[in-house]
Amino acid sequence: METRGKGPIGRPRGFDADEALEKAMRVFWEQGYEGASLTDLTGAMGITRTSMYAAFGNKEDLFRKALERYEEGPASYVARALREPTAREVATAVLRGAVQVSTRPDCPSGCLGVQGSLAAGETGRSVRDLLAEWREGGVDRLRDRFRQAVDDGDLPPGTDPLHIARYLMTFANGIAVQAVGGATREELQRVADTALRSWPPA
Structure with missing residues (x-):
């Protein structure tokens, strides 16, 4: 840019x-x-x-x-996570990145892409739509990566790549919201670890 x-x-x-x-x-x-x-x-x-x-x-x-x-700075952890060798490692890196970025002591809490315009009046409608599209783009990239994992046998046959992509992004976005509410890095990492326990086995 x-x-x-x-x-x-x-x-x-x-x-x-x-x-x-x-x-x-x-x-x-x-x-x-x-x-x-x-x-x-x-x-x-x-x-x-x-x-x-x-x-x-x-x-x-x-x-x-x-x-x-x-996206190129604090949120670049998503692009790095997509390069991890297994789907589980992708998911682990995404949630770990969400926790770390949302709780950095030298930055605002949460995520710009989540809190930037969740509640907006008419003047902020275009930005609200922009951020919704931005978040959906993250889901799409994860879906494509998990589709590849299914094709490679890294995820079980019949796994819905879109479903688990949205599952993962829902947790990542929720981590950001909880961070704004005062949840600590340690608390949020435990939440991330809990989410990963139900990850589909290979």
Whole structure:
């Protein structure tokens, strides 16, 4: 993802676009799309509204870029998990990643993709739909990986790849919600371990 677009020739932007986007991501992560005001965002980013619009577009554009950064950064554990050699190891890595990202001491609790716009009014409808699509994309990637596992004999014949993908994502999303409510890393890891006990045997 390219975030360092060039300003007009002879008019240097005067701020680090990557750093500003990182700060915007954290504001959205902590406050949600509608909860994050332009004042909150520009204050955290250390720029004016004019500079924000010039560099990132409007608030929704900025959120989309922040979500991309989140997927490439904190949420990149999902892409890594999909490369694990067995379906069970994929599931273990996904839940472990959800626990760790949702409870990082240096970041907001929970998951930007879950809390970003669960409850949104009309002004946040497009972002709510964007995040629903984003979460469903995660389910689709897991489904494809588990379909491969069935074909490889790593999961039992007749296993429904979509069902177990949604099962896993439901737990991962629930972990994020519980983290916002104050559940500790240790408590949530125990929940993840419990979920894995019912994983289909090979």
